[in-house]
Amino acid sequence: MEPLILASASCDPASDNICKPDNVIELFQFEDALFSIGPFHFTRTVFLIFLAMTVVLLLLYFGLRKRSIVPGRLGVFVESLVTYVRDEIAVSIIGPEGVRYTAYLLSVFLFILVGNLFEVTPLVNFPITSRMAIPLFLSLATWVIFVVVGFAENGFRYLGGLVWPKSVPWAMRPLVGLIEFVSTFLLRPLTLAVRLFANMVAGHLMLTLILSSGWIFMSSFGDAPLWKTGLVGPLWFTLGLLIFVFEIAVSVLQAYIFTLLAAVYVQSSVHPEH
């Protein structure tokens, strides 16, 4: 229980404004390395990144290894994932040329999905997407893709259409163009990363706090009054288990939303002014 985010031990409510653990900054920086190879620090997060990559690769390899008319159970599952990303996300949003982006969208979707589901995997219990570096990198990769696609498909008319939109009245064009420019090039990658990051941090914190406080209530039997250990503890723990189920849904939904927004951003670069 030592590394648990429990702030109560090191907090004095009289002097501290807010009881937060000492290692909140760990969400944005790397924690203590397990071992280091030169400048590369191999932390738990890095280990889990490689684990997620391996899981995705194995899933795709074993799912699509035998191409038969009637695939096996795993084959059906993987094929339905692939066709869902291709048909429902890539093609239905970007259009017929969306097939080109299926590979990127599928790998992003599966990586985020596995990374998010680490949150509710027993013995792992740590979503790698709750470290800012990973959502930020994924969203910057998406940013590079949709900017490059915009310039490649439309040339400088892409930038011109953004900062000098023809469809609004002449007097409004500088203002709308400025807002469009800021929201496209600055706010899109930021919100894309922050959405995934904040959802996973919030879920992780909620699970940790509720499950562990329920456990502490129950395990302090004898020290605390009976209504606390016998009534509040199990109820609190049950609430934690309900949130556990809720977090599975959130994990899948956030992976879906990230992929969906990546597709929407690419679409707005392929066909601007829609």
Next chain:
Amino acid sequence: MEEIKGAIALVGYGIAAIGPGIAIGIVVGNAITAMARQPEAAGMVRTTMFLGIAFTEALALIGFVLFFIA
């Protein structure tokens, strides 16, 4: 007047959650209305609903992150 103690960031997050809360309610409510009127368009409506939720939710989440970095 007594000094106000506590974290202002907490109040900020509370305020930041009001608008998106109302907005997500409006988005989902209208999506349900649309799906009930035209069940055959439910797939398209659902995708757009998630998009709308994602855009509105970002504001609340930025408030949540400010709580950590403030």
